[in-house]
Amino acid sequence: MIRVLLADDHAIVRMGLRAVLDSEEDITIVGEADTADDAVRAVENAGPDIDVVLMDLRFGPGQSGRELETGASATARIRKLPDPPNVLVVTNYDTDVDILGAIEAGAVGYLLKDAPPAELISAVRAAATGATAMSGSVATRLMHREEEPANALTSRELEVLQLVADGRSNREIGATLFLSEATVKSHLVHINTKLGARSRTSAVAAAREAGML
Missing domain, CATH: 1.10.10.10 (Winged helix-like DNA-binding domain superfamily/Winged helix DNA-binding domain)
Known part of the structure; x- marks a missing residue:
């Protein structure tokens, strides 16, 4: 069973992700977080009981009202924990600065929120094994950076x-x-x-x- 934590500041997005993933027999939602900091805290408390974190990149203050943290910085914190889960970014943003920030923080995959349900399910399964999962447009951007390294910003x-x-x-x-x-x-x-x-x-x-x- 793949145990998933949903981290997104919009309840309706979490509901949509849950609706898609709950339909799969091999995937279960074990928790939700509405801030990046809460996501890190949930992983710290759950230990090895989370396999994949679905992480947004940009968060509002959420119900907790704490200082904002980005999904990339939370991903980096999670990956430094003992026996950490893999992180799959699910976001609306596909700029170079967002993509590279997430990947360098340790995310194994990067999906856009307009991805079809089947792509999301496949990406979660891939992330659970540590395999890379990228939306097509994100993979294309990374490929273009590799093709023109002299002009690509670090x-x-x-x-x-x-x-x-x-x-x-x-x-x-x-x-x-x-x-x-x-x-x-x-x-x-x-x-x-x-x-x-x-x-x-x-x-x-x-x-x-x-x-x-």
């Missing part, structure tokens, strides 16, 4: 550019990512070169147009 560069898009200064970006301002500036030079941009604003615009942010 995960760190994507983090820097996302903070630029959020309106952060170089000093604030450095403080957030534990980098010196000189290192932040170096990343920005590389970002502009790869994107053919001449300013922070044009770099952000180019990245959004390319689906990176």
Whole structure:
């Protein structure tokens, strides 16, 4: 039996996932969480009694009202626990920064919420064995990155550019990512070169147009 924890801040999404997965004889839902932190706590409490976590990437405060945590950071925390379950990301977001962040955090799969039920069921079964499961569009984005590595932004560069898009200064970006301002500036030079941009604003615009942010 594959034991699944649902982690999503929307109750209606959890209901939909439960409806699909409960129809399968080899899958059972053992818990739900409406914040990323609650998902980590549930795994800590359940020990080895969870096989797969279905993890959203962006959470609201939920009923607990605690400080927000992303699904990627929660995934990283879960994967550091003893005998952790595998994490399958199920989200609406398919930008490079989201995909790479989840994969580098340790997620074994990445599905979009518009995936057909059969694809979700197959992905859960694959995740339970540690196999990779990707939505077609996500796999295509990763393949394009591999085909054009010279122009692809690294995960760190994507983090820097996302903070630029959020309106952060170089000093604030450095403080957030534990980098010196000189290192932040170096990343920005590389970002502009790869994107053919001449300013922070044009770099952000180019990245959004390319689906990176």
